[in-house]
Amino acid sequence: MVLDKLGDSLKATLRKITGSLFVDEALIDELIRDLQRALLQSDVNVQLVFDLSKEIKKRALAEKEIKGVNQKEHLIKIVYEELVKFLGKEKHGIKILDKKPFKIMMVGTYGSGKSTSIGKIAKYYSKRGYKIATLALDVHRPAAIDQLEQLSEQVKVKCFSDKKEKDPIKIYKKFKDEYHNYDLLIIDTAGRHDLDNELIKELKSLNNEIKPDENLLVISADIGQAASKLAKGFLDACGITGVVITKLDGTAKAGGALTATAVTNAPVKFIGVGEKIDDLEEFDPEGFVSRLLGMGDIKVLLEKAEEAISKEKAEDLGKRFLKGEFNLIDLYEQMEAMSKMGPLSKIMELIPGMGNMNIPKEMLQVQESKLKKWKYIMQSMRKEELEDPEIITRSRIDRIARGSGATASEVRELLKQYKQSKKVAKVLKGVEKEQDISKLMKKFGKKMPKGFGM
Numbered sequence: 001m002v003l004d005k006l007g008d009s010l011k012a013t014l015r016k017i018t019g020s021l022f023v024d025e026a027l028i029d030e031l032i033r034d035l036q037r038a039l040l041q042s043d044v045n046v047q048l049v050f051d052l053s054k055e056i057k058k059r060a061l062a063e064k065e066i067k068g069v070n071q072k073e074h075l076i077k078i079v080y081e082e083l084v085k086f087l088g089k090e091k092h093g094i095k096i097l098d099k100k101p102f103k104i105m106m107v108g109t110y111g112s113g114k115s116t117s118i119g120k121i122a123k124y125y126s127k128r129g130y131k132i133a134t135l136a137l138d139v140h141r142p143a144a145i146d147q148l149e150q151l152s153e154q155v156k157v158k159c160f161s162d163k164k165e166k167d168p169i170k171i172y173k174k175f176k177d178e179y180h181n182y183d184l185l186i187i188d189t190a191g192r193h194d195l196d197n198e199l200i201k202e203l204k205s206l207n208n209e210i211k212p213d214e215n216l217l218v219i220s221a222d223i224g225q226a227a228s229k230l231a232k233g234f235l236d237a238c239g240i241t242g243v244v245i246t247k248l249d250g251t252a253k254a255g256g257a258l259t260a261t262a263v264t265n266a267p268v269k270f271i272g273v274g275e276k277i278d279d280l281e282e283f284d285p286e287g288f289v290s291r292l293l294g295m296g297d298i299k300v301l302l303e304k305a306e307e308a309i310s311k312e313k314a315e316d317l318g319k320r321f322l323k324g325e326f327n328l329i330d331l332y333e334q335m336e337a338m339s340k341m342g343p344l345s346k347i348m349e350l351i352p353g354m355g356n357m358n359i360p361k362e363m364l365q366v367q368e369s370k371l372k373k374w375k376y377i378m379q380s381m382r383k384e385e386l387e388d389p390e391i392i393t394r395s396r397i398d399r400i401a402r403g404s405g406a407t408a409s410e411v412r413e414l415l416k417q418y419k420q421s422k423k424v425a426k427v428l429k430g431v432e433k434e435q436d437i438s439k440l441m442k443k444f445g446k447k448m449p450k451g452f453g454m
Helices: 004-019 025-041 046-062 071-086 114-126 144-154 168-174 176-181 197-210 226-238 285-292 298-308 311-323 328-341 344-350 361-379 383-387 394-404 408-428 434-443
Strands: 102-107 132-136 158-160 184-188 214-220 242-246 268-272 280-282
Touching (some): 004 025, 004 071, 004 285, 046 071, 071 285, 102 197, 102 226, 114 144, 114 184, 114 214, 114 242, 114 280, 132 144, 132 168, 132 176, 144 158, 168 176, 168 197, 214 226, 214 268, 328 361, 328 383, 361 394, 361 408
Parallel strands (some): 102 184, 102 214, 132 184, 214 242
16 A cells, blocks of 8 residues: 555544544644654654644644534544645646647656656556657666667557667657657656766756656655755756656655655656556545545546446446346456456555555455456356356356366355345345435445545
């Protein structure tokens, strides 16, 4: 998950608020101390932490209770709003202008994930209908051009490169007449272990020649508080319009990288949340903070769902499910769509409320392996069995188990899951209006959660 430790600390802080009898200055001070500790342990700049906590305390003591919202809820709302403001306030993203090509120049040091980020951004915009090309201008690192060529081939975009030429400006000029055939040109530049004078000189020359529409600084989440100094150096060298933070899925504290924007006044545009080429998200402070606090991120969830399955297909599956007409083929397609959305643990943290349930990672991993096993089982079934699972007898179960490398009990478990889904469909049948949700939940013996729909 994204920033597990910081998220756990912040959720523990909010639990103190919800578990308290009333809100007073002592509780607010305790909240501030916990918040400061969590942020400082995540490598956030000390002065920025103090500024944030000062603003939260000021608002908590000064603002009156809002009608319909109790003191605890209002205090949580203040913490949420100030953290969102702290991390950039609003989603910025990149607006691709109607010109050919729109140029994005990527800068960063060795090991920051610059080349991988280029591949991810190329894939991100390719999926949105843009014609993309990459340009290899890192002539100093021997494997840099090979890596970019391989990544470009992987995401099916054109890569302009010249392994013999050692002058990046000459390489840029060599293909200049071809760039207008593409909507977006993503440019890789040289990196170093540090921002030295030679690299500064090269980046300034490239910036003056290329005149990029966006200069994106790639920072690894594990860089710590050195991020501010690095960001300032690249800002002076070529101007920074945005930041890409990589490796946010690891154990990195990431506070330094997340707040490097305070130095450059350049917002975080993208975050890398995994090793796969699709593990890239446009940074949205509201959704990000919501996820950290265990409230989910419905925007990203819907975006991932839309990429995994077409709207028409989703509507068709939904109608078939409500009519009780779906079969194992439909169940297989749903599993395929889920696998495209990413690991179950990542999907869970996007669902509102699920982040606070503290479901053990081991349990989610077991469930993921079970879903994979079910897919193998369904791949071993015959067409008539997938279309009508009711015909699957004991002898068929044994045959399917042998063909899929599963046990007979695992095949029966899948069939049991399918039958339970059919029962759910029957209960859902006829529930068409939003106000019927509470009636539906009563059928399952559940109560509406407090604050549902806020």
